[in-house]
Amino acid sequence: MTLDRRAFIGTTAAAAATLAAPMVRAQGRPRVVVVGGGCGGATAARYIAKDSEGAIDVTLIEPTRTYYTCFFSNLYIGGFQEMDDLGHGYGTLAADYGINVVHDWVTAVDRDAKSVTLASGGALPYDRLVVSPGIDFVEGSVPGWSVADQDAMPHAYKGGTQAELLKAQVMAMPEGGRYAMVAPPNPYRCPPGPYERVSMVAHALSQVNPTAKILIVDPKAKFSKQALFEEGWQKHYSGMIERIGPDFGGDKVEVDPAAMTVSIDGMVEKVDACNVIPAQKAGRIAHQAGLTEGNWAPVEPDSMRSKKDPNVWVLGDATSQGDMPKSGFSANSQAKVAAMAIRGELTGSAVFPARYSNTCWSLIATEDGVKVGASYEPTEEKIASVSSFISDTGEDAALRRQTYEESLGWYSGITSDMFG
Structure with a gap:
């Protein structure tokens, strides 16, 4: 087609x-x-x-x-x-x-x-x-996050300024820093969208901050175009991207926008930029x-x-x-x-x-x-x-x-x- x-x-x-x-x-x-x-x-x-x-x-x-x-x-x-x-x-x-x-x-x-x-x-x-x-967005779907926190941890799932803010935060990450995405549960706008975003963040970081890391925290066992994205990540961004699904606590996540932390099944992870896409x-x-x-x-x-x-x-x-x-x-x-x-x-x-x-x-x-x-x-x-x-x-x-x-x-x- x-x-x-x-x-x-x-x-x-x-x-x-x-x-x-x-x-x-x-x-x-x-x-x-x-x-x-x-x-x-x-x-x-x-x-x-x-x-x-x-x-x-x-x-x-x-x-x-x-x-x-x-x-x-x-x-x-x-x-x-x-x-x-x-x-x-x-x-x-x-x-x-x-x-x-x-x-x-x-x-x-x-x-x-x-x-x-x-x-x-x-x-x-x-x-x-x-x-x-x-x-x-469904308030409370990601514990610790509300729309009032969208400047600290952008969702960037509506067009315009949120995308500009998220890009600025990604580009401002320290050398070797860590970007986290909290992916949404089904159903949501544009099923492949979060994973294309990971690809594009990885592309941007590979140009200016190649030792940076990306963490995906995902409540879903599988996602749209999964085999295609995982093949592409291995080919273009090997070693940069880690995904944690529900088998390892991806459905048990909390965030702290003030501290810039993500808690995965009780394990606290410090990050430098965080993209929260709620239910x-x-x-x-x-x-x-x-x-x-x-x-x-x-x-x-x-x-x-x-x-x-x-x-x-x-x-x-x-x-x-x-x-x-x-x-x-x-x-x-x-x-x-x-x-x-x-x-x-x-x-x-x-x-x-x-x-x-x-x-x-x-x-x-x-x-x-x-x-x-x-x-x-x-x-x-x-x-x-x-x-x-x-x-x-x-x-x-x-x-x-x-x-x-x-x-x-x-x-x-x-x-x-x-x-x-």
């Missing part, structure tokens, strides 16, 4: 195409409010506005004026991307697609009144609501709106419609939907299915059977890229995987270089698909 920017946009847009002309309701244009301007929200807003050809009034609410992607932030840490490369604005969505972009926080959703309340005051009514809030849950507004069961928001597999409210759709990392991983590609794919379903309800346009896809690329070292992915279809119970692929161990350098270059084309494609 090879993707470039044009192919990514072309193949994914085809799934959302419509054959029928929109029918505007007599009392005026129907209103769709989208909460969250990431892979799910920005894509949904753009496709609803674009494919309804102005028949639907679309408002996108996102507090940040520049959206920094969490995907590819590991490549920033590794020195392969600049932070400015990861920042994207919303001007094109407003100017070219007529989307009302509101930079504000949503503090409440009133599902009975069908309105959202903004932090700045006032409320926006909707006929259909799309909620794509990403993730928040995760749906973004706060999904819980406030009553759209969740436990940590995640359940959705209908054929449309991403909330199982809690027929007028609400939930997208991306916040959802409980079945086999799809929590990733930017997944959210983008889900957004197109949701946009088609919403457009069909509001304008009478054609709705086609849902199809979903995902690919996750990871960079292990310079031009050593690997990938995993699948195609999915809805069943009555869930979104189910129907085919999958993964890079092989032992691949030659040319294929790994091609995989890395493919990931660059995908990044260009998906960000154009999101922001226009």
